Amino acid sequence: MIKLLLLLFSGLKFGKLLTTGGTMLLSVVVYAFIWGWRYAVGFVALLFVHEMGHFIAARQRGLAVGAPTFIPFVGAWIQLKEQPHDAETEAYVGMAGPLIGSLGALACYFVARDQHIDWLLAVAYSGFFLNLFNLIPLSPLDGGRITQVISPWLWLAGVPVLLAMVMWRPSPMLILVAVLAGSQLWNAWKQRGDPSAQAYRVASFETRAGYAVCYIALVGFLAVMTYDLHEMLELMRHGGGTGSV
Incomplete structure (x- = not known):
């Protein structure tokens, strides 16, 4: 866990953190007007968890990757600055988002129940x-x-x-x-x-x-x-x- 956190923060520089934080905040504000601030914060947090799965997996495979960016009603994504060299690497990065995102949703489910x-x-x-x-x-x-x-x-x-x-x-x-x-x-x-x-x-x-x-x-x-x-x-x-x- 500590290694994953170090990998995360070493990859996210200050400017990228501002981009991610700013677009996350924008998404929370927009969603809050429709569904309330608690749901908005939780929903955007799960999007962040999903994208961090991709981010960490890409970094593990040595790929240059940008910080997550959020757009209301579209979702979020990370920019791969270099493409995977083979389909297995692409699948590894692709699988990490839904897998980690599902664990985040499961945690919400258990706490909610x-x-x-x-x-x-x-x-x-x-x-x-x-x-x-x-x-x-x-x-x-x-x-x-x-x-x-x-x-x-x-x-x-x-x-x-x-x-x-x-x-x-x-x-x-x-x-x-x-x-x-x-x-x-x-x-x-x-x-x-x-x-x-x-x-x-x-x-x-x-x-x-x-x-x-x-x-x-x-x-x-x-x-x-x-x-x-x-x-x-x-x-x-x-x-x-x-x-x-």
Whole structure:
């Protein structure tokens, strides 16, 4: 833990801290006007935890990476100043965000259930849902980066999922993701016979299987938690609350 903290603060210089802190504060203020300041702080904190997963993983693999930047209603991201040299490294960095982000949401869930804090339960639900959304197997989402080392053909499974979400709850962010994903799919199709693209995705069977197991397990866990918390919050909304604090 101490090594991770040292790695974090050694990578985040003062100017980057101001950028991250300023955009986080802006996001909190915007979200607070809609959902209240407690939910806003919790939600942005979970976004930060997710992005720190990417940041730490990128630094562990020796990649130059920028500090997290936040934009209200779009989310947050870190800028990789140099691209991974192979698909396994890209998958490692991609997996770290949803994995650490899910642990953060799980911590919120346990505290909310133990202390009967309804708004924190809503934060946990948002955390689980957003990490699950990020695991849709389409680049530039984290799921697309992870499944590239397993098989880029898994991206085809992400197309109907994303289209269903756009039809179910259309938003500018989903449309932007769809446009970017379409561009990535087209590039992947054009490069299907490119030796350099094939070399980028070279990995052992054990590596592919390991990422496949982790990916499926995380998707399954997040799907169950998202569904259960959605049902729980609906019950609370109709009069069965656990007692807000």
